[in-house]
Amino acid sequence: MRRRRREVIKKIANERIQILFRLAEEEFDKHPERSHRYVSLARKISMRHRVRMPKWLKRRICKGCGRFLVYGKNARVRLKNRRTCITCLECGRVMRYPYK
Amino acid sequence: MITPRNIVHHELIGLKVEVVSSTNPYLVGIKGKVVDETRNMLVVEMDGEEKKVPKDCCTFLFELDDCYVKVEGRLLVARPEDRISKKYR
Numbered sequence: 001m002r003r004r005r006r007e008v009i010k011k012i013a014n015e016r017i018q019i020l021f022r023l024a025e026e027e028f029d030k031h032p033e034r035s036h037r038y039v040s041l042a043r044k045i046s047m048r049h050r051v052r053m054p055k056w057l058k059r060r061i062c063k064g065c066g067r068f069l070v071y072g073k074n075a076r077v078r079l080k081n082r083r084t085c086i087t088c089l090e091c092g093r094v095m096r097y098p099y100k
Numbered sequence: 101m102i103t104p105r106n107i108v109h110h111e112l113i114g115l116k117v118e119v120v121s122s123t124n125p126y127l128v129g130i131k132g133k134v135v136d137e138t139r140n141m142l143v144v145e146m147d148g149e150e151k152k153v154p155k156d157c158c159t160f161l162f163e164l165d166d167c168y169v170k171v172e173g174r175l176l177v178a179r180p181e182d183r184i185s186k187k188y189r
Binding site for chain 1: 101102106109110111113114135136137180181182184185
């Protein structure tokens with residue numbers, strides 16, 4: 001019984017993370033500060049309930065300032081030395097991820 | 101999927117909401133989209149204006165895909181990330 005409840009919680013947490021990222025994407029043009037807030041909520045949910053964020057969503061959050069990254073607008077993506085380098089243009093942090 | 105059963109645990113941001121009743125008569129009739137949520141407040145965007153509505157003293161009517169759900173605000177008082185695992189009786 002307890003295990004079922006935990007599964008339900010994780011399922012809801014996953015759905016909420018998806019919803020928040022979708023909203024962050026929609027709101028970014030008009031209200032960027034809102035989309036940063038949504039992303040930080042999504043991160044809090046994933047940490048509190050130990051739900052893994054998928055890779056493509058995790059890379060859209062800046063590791064330095066926690067802001068939502070839209071490639072080409074407030075983030076620069078370059079391939080250098082067998083790594084994907086994502087530069088946050090808000091705080092200047094560079095995140096490097098090796099190719100898989 | 102947000103259903104009337106799990107709306108208390110689910111995401112409120114992005115839903116359309118109306119304040120149906122409240123202990124503060126000035127809040128009744130506020131209608132719009134939820135844009136932010138804190139422990140005690142819902143921020144509702146109404147005609148481009150942001151209104152802060154306390155959860156505790158209001159009853160809300162949320163619009164889902166195919167139905168309307170009336171929720172007592174008292175049940176929603178918790179931080180958004182804690183609301184998922186909160187138990188109600």
